[in-house]
Amino acid sequence: MLNLQQSFDSIDMKTNKYLDKAKEIRQGEELELPKLESYISDLLKDFSGIEKIQQFPGGYSNLTYLIQDKKGNEYVLRRPPFGAKIKTAHDMGREFKVLSLLQNHFDKIPQPILHCEDEDIIGTPFYLMTRLNGIILRRSIPEGLEMNLEKMNTLSTSCIETLAELHSIDVEKTGLIDFGKPEGYIKRQVEGWIKRYYKSQTDDISDMDALAEWMEKNMPSDHRASLIHNDYKYDNLVLSTEDLSIIGVLDWEMATVGHPFMDLGTSLAYWAEINDDDFLKYFNLTWLPGNLTRQGVVDLYQEKTEQEIEDLLFYYIFGIFKIAVICQQIYKRYKDGYSKDSRFAALIFVIQALSKNGIQALEKDSI
Secondary structure, three states, X not given: OOOOOOOOOOOOHHHOOOOOOOEOOOOOOOOOHHHHHXXXXXXXXXXXOEEEEEEOOOOOOOEEEEEEEOOOOEEEEEEOOOOOOOHHHOOHHHHHHHHHHHOOOOOOOOOEEEEEOOOOOOOXXXXXXXXXXXXXXXXXXXXXXXXXXXXXXXXXXXXXXXXXXXHOOOHHHHOHHHHOOOOOHHHHHHHHHHHHHHHHOOOOOHHHHHHHHHHHHOOOOOOOOEEEOOOOOHHHXXXXXXXXXXXXXXXXXXXXXXXXXXXXXXXXXXXOOOOOOHHHHOOOOOOOOOOOOHHHHHHHHHHXXXXXXXXXXXXXXXXXHHXXXXXXXXXXXXXXXXXXXXXXXXXXXHHHHHHHHHHHHHHHOOO
């Protein structure tokens, strides 16, 4: 167990010991290298051929690979998961274009390099981007990296400040307004995620049925337009090895223009607290001492955006339901044999814990 009270100031962060590392590619998720190497070589003048290709082990949706060429240059490749049939959630061209439009307005992103729609290259569309070298906090703190209360508080505060910054981007001036239809966004999202759940359902979970019914009856009529990430949590943030400041936001596959409070609601649903069910701590280290509470997140967000959030419980419940459906879709692909990733077997318990937490929030009328 990490001693969270101990300062990490004496740790030599410059050794790169804690950098997020790629590993051996999972069985069944290999890429066709000859065509890929030829394709990249034709488009990138400085590319010297593939020396090594590995896979980043984190993430539960789109697959991410590290390509190193013979000169030591590194590139990151993103592609949809095997067996995915939800095109709108795995649109490589859309994700690439969001990054392309954002790069002059938001400095915390990897730089896009090229996008390929030709499925003959690796069997599916993909894109390349630069690699951001840094620390990613996944299900546990990297071995040897000790976090004190002050550092966790600073990180959680910076996390929400960055979300508020993202929501303040002018979608008209950036051209990002074309990525969504803010009018009617809440209704479409509620109906869409309910439909996705029942299409991918594998088990009878009465709490999910109850949450779906409650959302349909309690939708706010408020309309606002911001660029929203839709999957904003710690393991989609790249942290500096110098001071743990946020240097990058990853995984823009679900980004769109919509209601910013729906985005906040998703982040709140990921934002586990110390007394939450263990399965609610599956994705995020926000339950560690020093982090803001969920209410603290809301208070800081309201302060930074100068917006008061009405119908907070709705946005939180929606976030819970959406995350549960994402888990359900991944779990179904695992059950259907499209992935051998053993992590996915536990997702059914995460779905049950999420929906139970949603019902408890409704009973308490509180997040």
